[in-house]
Amino acid sequence: MTAAPPSATDVLIVGAGIAGASLAAALAPWRRVMLIEAEDVPGYHATGRSAAFWHETYGGARVQPLSMASFDTLACPAPEFSERGFLFPRTALTIGHRSEAGAVDGFTAQFQARGVEVVRMGAADVAAKIPGVRAEWSEAAFEAACSDIDVGALHAAYLRAAKRAGAHVATGTPLQSARRMGDGWDVQVGGQAIRAALIVNAAGAWADRVAAACGVAPVGIQPYRRTVIQLRLGVPVPAQLPLVIHIGGEFYFKGESEGRVWLSPHDETAVDPHDAAPEEIDVAVAIDRLQTVVDWPIAAVERKWAGLRSFAPDRIPVFGADRHESGFIWCAGQGGVGIQTAPAIAALLSAQLGATLPGGAIGAVDPMPFAPSRFA
Incomplete structure (x- = not known):
């Protein structure tokens, strides 16, 4: 535990x-902010395990405005925030089996109508961008x-900025209970009593539990386990292989280094909040799905890990004042887009x-x- x-x-x-x-960094120049973390290390469960990318169409059309608006901060941050950007260019292919041509057409048209630069591609283009792809995977949308x-660098920059602006950051300090009293909250955190005018619930997979500890009704934040593995291949697949995502949501993979890829079966297993670990069945499913797409011999599974992605019932982020308790603020349910939307969500909510x-x-x-008022 850090200082009291x-x-x-x-x-x-x-x-x-x-x-x-990110919210603490955005708000600390304007308000007294205390940022508490139950674990000994910030970002232990989701942020620190994220194989994140900025991909404008990821998360769907409703999330796209947040992703688009966050791009400039991620690519060219203010010098006082970071001396360099946080993005490393790749490309993306949303691919489908030949039987999924209609779905790829619909995806392409939907985002082109929103001004996103998405290019419809066919079999020859897919084969040129993914060496060893099987012929039946002939449909793609390219970004x-x-x-x-x-x-890691982005998260650390936000923590530094928050502290520099005067925020108090305490790890190993769980919220135990909170009671609304007058115009604020009496809160027990890490065995100590504090007074807070507002509480922001940014507890990820634990968001509904934090709400309950404050006497606030949950909105239905559900954590899901997501598995990622690193494979060493028996062929020299380039490190700059595109991010390849299945239009049907059964896998994604991307180049990691020469002859290595990161792969996920795009699993979403509903779980209680906990310290997630990969299941062998999910590792096997991921490899099986990859081998239906590409003709790559696998030399070894070098790493495997799992993290928690948490969604609101409608699968888009939830941020703002609770519909019944205006002194309780939600900032949760970011699912798999929390990293790429953090600049926009933090700025909008801090405002x-x-x-x-x-x-x-x-x-x-x-x-x-x-x-949160959208939830009846």
């Missing part, structure tokens, strides 16, 4: 993963504007809590579709 928290704060943010850290995200709303693409995003 102060006895009072304007905003208590629960959870120091990417959601809580040049896809990048890997340096998650609701007293900060100045930035202009540009972030200021143009309507936050209302993501408000």
Whole structure:
């Protein structure tokens, strides 16, 4: 546990993963902020295990405005925030079996109508971009504007910025209970009592449990286990292989280094919040699915891990004041897009809590579709 928290704060943010850290950095210049984390290391469960990328169409059309608006911050951050950007260019192919041509057509048309640069491709193009692809995987939508995200550097930059602006960050400090009293909250955190004007629930997989500890009704945040493995191949697949995502949601893979790929079976196994670990069946399923797509001999499974992705019932992020308790703020349910949408969500939510709303693409995003009031 870090140094004892102060006895009072304007905003208590629960959870120091990417959601809580980015919000703390955005809000600390404007309000007294305390950021608490139950684990000894911020971002232990989801942020620190993310094989994240910036992929504008990932998460669907409703999430796309948040991803698009976050791009500039990720690519060209302010010098005082980071001396370099957090994106490393790749490309992306959303691919389908020949029987899925209609689905790829629909995907392409949907995002082209939203101004996203998506190019419909056929069998020859797919074969040129994925060496060893099997002939029946002939349908694809190509996006040049896809990048890997340096998650560790981004998360660390947000934590540094929050502390530099005066936020108190405490690890090993779980929220135990909170009671609404007058115009604020009496809170027990890490065995100590503090007073907070507002509570922000950025607890990821534990978000509904944090709400219950505060006497607030849950919104239905469900954690799901996601598995990723690193394979060493018996063929020299290039490190800059595109991010390849199945239109039907059964796999994604990308180049990691020469002759190595990161692969996921795109699994979503509903679980209680816990320290997730990969299941051997999911590793086997991932490899089996890959081998139906490409003719690559596998030399070894070099790494395997699992993390938790948490979704609201409608599978889009939820941020803003609770519909019944205005002093309780949600910042949860980011699913697999929490890293690539963090700049926009943090800026939009901090503006609701007293900060100045930035202009540009972030200021143009309507936050209302993501408000907790949408849940009846």
